[in-house]
Amino acid sequence: MGIRTGDQYIRGLRSRQPEIWLQGRKVTNVCEEAVFRQPIHEIAKLYDMQHDEKYQEKITHICQETGERVNNAFLVAKTPEELQAKRAVYEAYAKATFGLMGRTPDFLNIVLTSLYSNASFLERYNPQWAENAKNYYKVVRDQDLFLTHAIINPQNDRSKSSHEQSDVYTHLGAVEETPEGLIVKGAKMLATLAPITDEVIIYSFPGFQPGDERYALAFAIPIDTPGLRIICREPMQDGIRSVYDHPLASRFEEMDALLVFHDVLVPWERLFLYNNVEAANLLYPKTGIGQQPAHQTGVRGLLKLQFATEVAMRLADSIGVDVYPNVQNNLGELAQSLESLRALLRTAELEYETLPSGELMPGYVQLETIRGLLPKLYPRAIEVIQIIGAGGLLMSPTDSDLEHPELVADMEKFYAGRVGISGTDRVRLFKLAWDLCGEAFGQRLLQYERYYTGDPVRKLAIFYNNYKKFHACTMVDDALSVFAAKTR
Ligand SMILES: Cc1cc2nc3c(=O)[nH]c(=O)nc-3n(C[C@H](O)[C@H](O)[C@H](O)COP(=O)(O)OP(=O)(O)OC[C@H]3O[C@@H](n4cnc5c(N)ncnc54)[C@H](O)[C@@H]3O)c2cc1C
Ligand SMILES: O=C(O)Cc1ccc(O)c(O)c1
Structure with missing residues (x-):
């Protein structure tokens, strides 16, 4: 079929x-x-x-x-x-x-x-x-x-x-x-x-x-x-x-x-x-059943982080707070997290391993690094949305309020954002943000990012023990060789 x-x-x-x-x-x-x-x-x-x-x-x-x-x-x-x-x-x-x-x-x-x-x-x-x-x-x-x-x-x-x-x-x-x-x-x-x-x-x-x-x-x-x-x-x-x-x-x-x-x-x-x-x-x-799916979860995680970052950027813009350096710092941090993951994913695809069967396996170190970082970076993105949205996240009326003839004028006046952002636009954006950062639904998304690939604590320890096997710390040997030269 x-x-x-x-x-x-x-x-x-x-x-x-x-x-x-x-x-x-x-x-x-x-x-x-x-x-x-x-x-x-x-x-x-x-x-x-x-x-x-x-x-x-x-x-x-x-x-x-x-x-x-x-x-x-x-x-x-x-x-x-x-x-x-x-x-x-x-x-x-x-x-x-x-x-x-x-x-x-x-x-x-x-x-x-x-x-x-x-x-x-x-x-x-x-x-x-x-x-x-x-x-x-x-x-x-x-x-x-x-x-x-x-x-x-x-x-x-x-x-x-x-x-x-x-x-x-x-x-x-x-x-x-x-x-x-x-x-x-x-x-x-x-x-x-x-x-x-x-x-x-x-x-x-x-x-x-x-x-x-x-x-x-x-x-x-x-x-x-x-x-x-x-x-x-x-x-x-x-x-x-x-x-x-x-x-x-x-x-x-x-x-x-x-x-x-x-x-x-x-x-x-x-x-x-x-x-x-x-x-x-x-x-x-x-059998690669851990490493191959990490490619899919890396792509998906990157896009989810991109979505959260874009929501945070739009929130800040909609109420005119992105003129402040503290807000710019928070958003800049998210942008850098996002771009780091993007680069890791790209490198994972370029630095693949070829198995004896000829099958290509995207890079282990990069994919595991994404797996290790997402449980930290995604919750941080959600925190930034909460910090930037602040009280506004708790002020959204329902769509029925927005459309009620007796309320329309108040909605457009008091719920509007900066010039160019109508009351309806702002409320809809803040509702989207609240689904992501406040609703039970959003809390599950957070918990998902923490645990979707297992317990991050034990995963990181396993990663380090593997990393140690092929990372011989030779730079330290080079630096220590100065003593060898002295004793000669
Ligand atoms: C939203 C969501 C969706 C999921 N979807 C799936 C799915 O589709 N299919 C699926 O099979 N699984 C799924 N999982 C389960 C996921 O694999 C587990 O949540 C994850 O492996 C952690 O296991 P646990 O939840 O049982 O936590 P536990 O292993 O019970 O850990 C609880 C706490 O104790 C600590 N801990 C426990 N044991 C040790 C230990 N030996 N050493 C050190 N610390 C320890 C952990 O660090 C953690 O803080 C999903 C989880 C979530 C949150
Ligand atoms: O990511 C993996 O390699 C396998 C895996 C681990 C934990 C899970 O909860 C899960 O659904 C799948």
Whole structure:
């Protein structure tokens, strides 16, 4: 089949009946549920972009194996041009969502592509796992499926490993093998967008201990597999608030969910790893499923930071405070953060690594630096918006007030900004800013940037330990050589 349209994506959702729990009730028709309607529409638009002549050549290609047109996220890049072709889809999707939707379909498509191109890692442990991963990549590519993922254990007792939790099946683990497949039980988090996806893939960060064998798992199943329960967090928008009052929150809310598996059957052909602690610990670092998606998240993060920076600049301009050096300093800082990330991303693409298979991997140091900086730079951008917007962020009336005949004159006089910025213009801009920096929606976006790639504290420590391996500190040796000369 190849690339789907938005309509085909929605028809796919309608054809399934996953067990979704939302605010204490089961959702029977996800497409008609107010909370999900707009996010479904936003994802559908991304699918439609694949058919739009403005984007098609940039973000899709003809698959050599099938002759069908597929998304560029499924490319195994062997040339810098192919790396750029992949970037084009990350950029197009992130622009369409202002970088506010983190788990658009391209993200997991890259994870799968990397698993496919590095399936030799799995082959060493079990050739069937490798075969399964390669076949699954083709299924997702050719049916253009939308995946969610859950790679973290529920937050019960982090000081204990999976097998030490109070119940054997608190964390997701294997129960028994059957002729049809593996029965699994327990929970996994934090599956962003789960209710509006087609399938879920489960894998894990390293950190398995001896004794954790049953939890060492990687597999993918349809989101409506019997026994799989999706428990949504409280929505951050009700789906009926006005687009004018909440221009971002009303559109880009990504639902997060806990996945609970109640004796779920994973067919053998969908199992990529099982019962092997060593393989589970090496899966993430050795298959590129960490590094390749960092290219997508880097592009998306850059655009989100650009959006926040532009909002801050426009706010300052709209009320005439950008004449003050302190405001200019804050904005200058954001501009420099943004440009540093842009340069890092560019360098990551230029200083790629070529794997023995010929696959190109964008630069590790640069991508990890972006991953390390975003959890600091994005919250700072939000803080600057709050500081510049100040009390004005709390003064916005609703769109109904703006349009009420008795209020119109007051609105235009007292809510206007500097000369040239009408009351309506200023209120709409400040509402947009408040969605980003004040609303529960905006707080989630902040939390997302802190944790979207794992715990930043441990990630930075891992980065440093890797960095040390290939950074020999030879300048210090050169400087110390002066003593050697003296003793000679
Ligand atoms: C908005 C959002 C969307 C997300 N979407 C997804 C998704 O789609 N799929 C998915 O799988 N995951 C997703 N995640 C989960 C994300 O991977 C985790 O939040 C992240 O890995 C951190 O894990 P945690 O939240 O369990 O925090 P914890 O690991 O519980 O950490 C809590 C605190 O304790 C500290 N801490 C814990 N353990 C240690 C340790 N061993 N050493 C030192 N300090 C420690 C941490 O530094 C942190 O301050 C999402 C998270 C957010 C916030
Ligand atoms: O960024 C990665 O490499 C993988 C990853 C880590 C943490 C997450 O929450 C997530 O969704 C994906």
